[in-house]
Amino acid sequence: MSDGNSINEESKAFDERMRQRITNGHIPDLRRTPPTPWFYNNPWRHPHFVNKVMGEYYRFVKAQIPFAGARVLEVGSGPGHVTLELARDGFQVTGLELSPYSVEVARQFAAENPYTDGFGNLEYLSADFMTWDSPQKYDAIYFLLSLHHFDDLDAVLARCKQHLQPGGILIAVEPARDWLTPTEMTFAALIRLLLSNYGGWYQAAPLPQTQDDLQTLVSDLLEEYREAADKGEALQSPHDNSSHASAMLAALRSQFEEIAYAEGFAFLPRIIGGIRGEDEAQIMRTADLLSLFDAFAVTNHILRPGVYQFAGRLPAP
Numbered sequence: 001m002s003d004g005n006s007i008n009e010e011s012k013a014f015d016e017r018m019r020q021r022i023t024n025g026h027i028p029d030l031r032r033t034p035p036t037p038w039f040y041n042n043p044w045r046h047p048h049f050v051n052k053v054m055g056e057y058y059r060f061v062k063a064q065i066p067f068a069g070a071r072v073l074e075v076g077s078g079p080g081h082v083t084l085e086l087a088r089d090g091f092q093v094t095g096l097e098l099s100p101y102s103v104e105v106a107r108q109f110a111a112e113n114p115y116t117d118g119f120g121n122l123e124y125l126s127a128d129f130m131t132w133d134s135p136q137k138y139d140a141i142y143f144l145l146s147l148h149h150f151d152d153l154d155a156v157l158a159r160c161k162q163h164l165q166p167g168g169i170l171i172a173v174e175p176a177r178d179w180l181t182p183t184e185m186t187f188a189a190l191i192r193l194l195l196s197n198y199g200g201w202y203q204a205a206p207l208p209q210t211q212d213d214l215q216t217l218v219s220d221l222l223e224e225y226r227e228a229a230d231k232g233e234a235l236q237s238p239h240d241n242s243s244h245a246s247a248m249l250a251a252l253r254s255q256f257e258e259i260a261y262a263e264g265f266a267f268l269p270r271i272i273g274g275i276r277g278e279d280e281a282q283i284m285r286t287a288d289l290l291s292l293f294d295a296f297a298v299t300n301h302i303l304r305p306g307v308y309q310f311a312g313r314l315p316a317p
Contacts, residue, residue, distance in 0.1 A: 076146025256312025
């Protein structure tokens, strides 16, 4: 993201996306989000799914922050669900977000927060990180599914260094869509087809009759996962997929001393919200099983990850 028109298009896309979600009952709060049937295949459909996916991201970020009460900046804070939770844990948090409407939403739900014991500090700002100058330095800066929207990684990381305290921590939880292969999508296809065949998927999926049918399905799924959009659906924003995991990790590792790294979610985020069943308990059991299977397959190098989690320390000058 560099020129003004480009940034305005990105901001507008996220404004529109967030307005649609809020209008349809979305509450971006890790503790207070309700079941939201409007989401047809998204972890935000149910609090249990939110904990499995967004909760996992949050727990990694929190574990890397170096000390209690640290000053923390999220770049691309969206509607504020992770910044809010960190403030509840006593951190001094700033959320920086390009989308003005997302900042409006974040402030609204922060103002309604009923969990005030031990609350730290929380502020939201609408600005472009690449031109914004902070009045303070931070103990930790993190990107949660936002770094891949930047194309000039060296420039982004240079700005992070400007805004970090000596020895500060940089955290990135980002998609690894370029690592996914037909192998992961074959598993995803099988899971969706089995669920659909027994009424456990949000839509009826026609059963393939030939290997060519299966090949088409796997190819379609690979495109869906790599673009993070259903077939025929527009990308979430003009700059989605501006950088891929291999390039992001190379840049991060070249400029920060790695202190933590983890891989995860070969297929889960684009399946868990689509599960249906006879009763809620059955749906939760299925979600838990698929979550366990995904983690097992990635940990044992059976499937490649679709997400990476990195933390690095700013080297001493």
